Amino acid sequence: MFVLDLALYGFTLCADTRYLEALPGMPDSYPDVEPRKCDDCGTEVSEPRVKHCQTCGWCMEGFDHHCRYLNVCVAGRTYKPWYAFVAFLLALVVICGFASVHALVEPLRHNLHDYHPTAFFIIMGSAAVVSNIEVLFLFALLAQHSYFCLAGVTTLEFIKDQDPPFPGLPPKGWRQAVSDAECPICHGMLGLTEAAEVDEVLFCTICQGDLGKAYVSFYQCDVCDAAAV
Numbered sequence: 001m002f003v004l005d006l007a008l009y010g011f012t013l014c015a016d017t018r019y020l021e022a023l024p025g026m027p028d029s030y031p032d033v034e035p036r037k038c039d040d041c042g043t044e045v046s047e048p049r050v051k052h053c054q055t056c057g058w059c060m061e062g063f064d065h066h067c068r069y070l071n072v073c074v075a076g077r078t079y080k081p082w083y084a085f086v087a088f089l090l091a092l093v094v095i096c097g098f099a100s101v102h103a104l105v106e107p108l109r110h111n112l113h114d115y116h117p118t119a120f121f122i123i124m125g126s127a128a129v130v131s132n133i134e135v136l137f138l139f140a141l142l143a144q145h146s147y148f149c150l151a152g153v154t155t156l157e158f159i160k161d162q163d164p165p166f167p168g169l170p171p172k173g174w175r176q177a178v179s180d181a182e183c184p185i186c187h188g189m190l191g192l193t194e195a196a197e198v199d200e201v202l203f204c205t206i207c208q209g210d211l212g213k214a215y216v217s218f219y220q221c222d223v224c225d226a227a228a229v
Contacts, residue, residue: 008085017075019050019061033169048165065155090138097131167208188223
């Protein structure tokens with residue numbers, strides 16, 4: 001189990017999850033949308049759920065989150081291996097915690113207790129406490145991502161409170177619609193407005209930019225609330 005978990009860890013760290021810019025033209029599976037250009041690196045994006053990671057400096061395919069503990073993006077092909085890595089790691093920590101508690105309950109079965117009882121209880125007690133704390137953390141993390149999988153959302157979509165897929169792609173014909181002051185989605189009227197608060201969660205339907213943090217006025221539909229810079 002340890003070797004398998006180590007292999008999953010290595011794959012998650014080394015796998016390339018960068019988005020490869022598509023050839024001209026949209027895939028047949030997305031007939032109603034157009035490509036968009038990444039504001040940070042200028043990549044031509046023709047797939048949903050492609051996001052630029054500010055830490056890694058690349059657009060990531062199927063972006064879920066940037067793991068601060070592994071310092072790597074969990075996205076696309078690495079999500080399932082990362083999930084399995086966390087599950088196996090939880091199992092290993094549970095075994096370690098159980099062994100530590102069992103050693104404390106029956107100390108006479110261990111040679112270290114005979115030679116140095118104080119060191120034995122310090123080592124085993126510390127291992128038991130740390131293992132149980134890690135079990136709680138890993139279990140909560142695994143439970144949270146199990147919910148995400150069942151709900152069909154990514155961590156980014158959950159945190160930003162956005163419907164999947166996010167980031168999305170702009171609807172086809174949006175330029176003409178916006179120039180006519182019409183919503184490119186429902187053809188309602190667009191009105192010029194601005195975010196009520198800086199912390200308001202509001203993203204541009206066209207470029208997927210955060211309008212609340214951009215400090216700009218934008219057009220918003222009065223019917224479906226779609227927004228465009």
